[in-house]
Amino acid sequence: KVAEAAKVIENTQRDLNIALMNELAMIFAKLGIDTHEVLAAAGTKWNFLPFKPGLVGGHCIGVDPYYLTHKAQAIGYHPEIILAGRRTNDGMGPYVASELVKAMIKAGHTIANARVLVMGFTFKENCPDLRNTRVIDVVRELQDFGCQVDVTDCWADSAEAEHEYGISLTEKPEQGSYSGVIVAVPHKEYAAMSAGDLRGYLKADGVLFDLKGVLPLGEADLRL
Numbered sequence: 001k002v003a004e005a006a007k008v009i010e011n012t013q014r015d016l017n018i019a020l021m022n023e024l025a026m027i028f029a030k031l032g033i034d035t036h037e038v039l040a041a042a043g044t045k046w047n048f049l050p051f052k053p054g055l056v057g058g059h060c061i062g063v064d065p066y067y068l069t070h071k072a073q074a075i076g077y078h079p080e081i082i083l084a085g086r087r088t089n090d091g092m093g094p095y096v097a098s099e100l101v102k103a104m105i106k107a108g109h110t111i112a113n114a115r116v117l118v119m120g121f122t123f124k125e126n127c128p129d130l131r132n133t134r135v136i137d138v139v140r141e142l143q144d145f146g147c148q149v150d151v152t153d154c155w156a157d158s159a160e161a162e163h164e165y166g167i168s169l170t171e172k173p174e175q176g177s178y179s180g181v182i183v184a185v186p187h188k189e190y191a192a193m194s195a196g197d198l199r200g201y202l203k204a205d206g207v208l209f210d211l212k213g214v215l216p217l218g219e220a221d222l223r224l
Contacts, residue, residue, distance in 0.1 A: 020085075093137020094137060096224070121153040191214045
């Protein structure tokens with residue numbers, strides 16, 4: 001029991017720390033402050049914990065907290081903090097999509113039938129694992145806005161993406177064709193690309209969303 005509890009709380013702790021970063025990112029976006037700049041400054045204090053905002057999926061961090069909260073409820077305890085973190089992290093996909101849509105509107109793009117490229121579909125970088133990927137939330141929300149979404153991923157298996165999520169991966173995205181590009185999962189192949197390379201996929205005044213802040217400050221239009 002102790003061993004299982006230890007594993008569950010390790011992942012729950014990470015989930016809550018990332019949820020805090022995600023909530024801070026949403027606050028800082030409204031304040032016009034770059035989250036990664038704030039975290040870099042805070043990181044100069046020796047005991048600041050180096051977590052960053054992002055999508056939380058996979059088969060451990062995004063799942064284990066639910067095992068713990070389910071068990072807690074079964075024995076009559078109703079957890080609050082753990083589930084609050086889960087709600088925050090589970091809401092990040094729609095938040096990312098809506099931020100991109102707002103930026104596209106401001107740039108003069110019509111959202112209905114706008115083409116958007118999502119780069120990366122696995123639950124984390126440099127890994128082919130598609131289990132519980134939260135990139136699908138970004139894709140579905142953009143589709144609900146009326147966008148035509150292409151998803152590309154140089155690590156993911158196309159047949160698995162089709163079977164599990166109904167997503168047909170785009171092997172070679174068209175240059176100059178998209179109103180928005182989201183670097184959702186910074187595989188090493190995508191992280192090696194410059195802002196100019198990534199903007200090559202965009203139409204004039206297209207919006208580049210560097211979700212995890214891989215590019216230097218100011219080179220993308222949006223980042224968490």
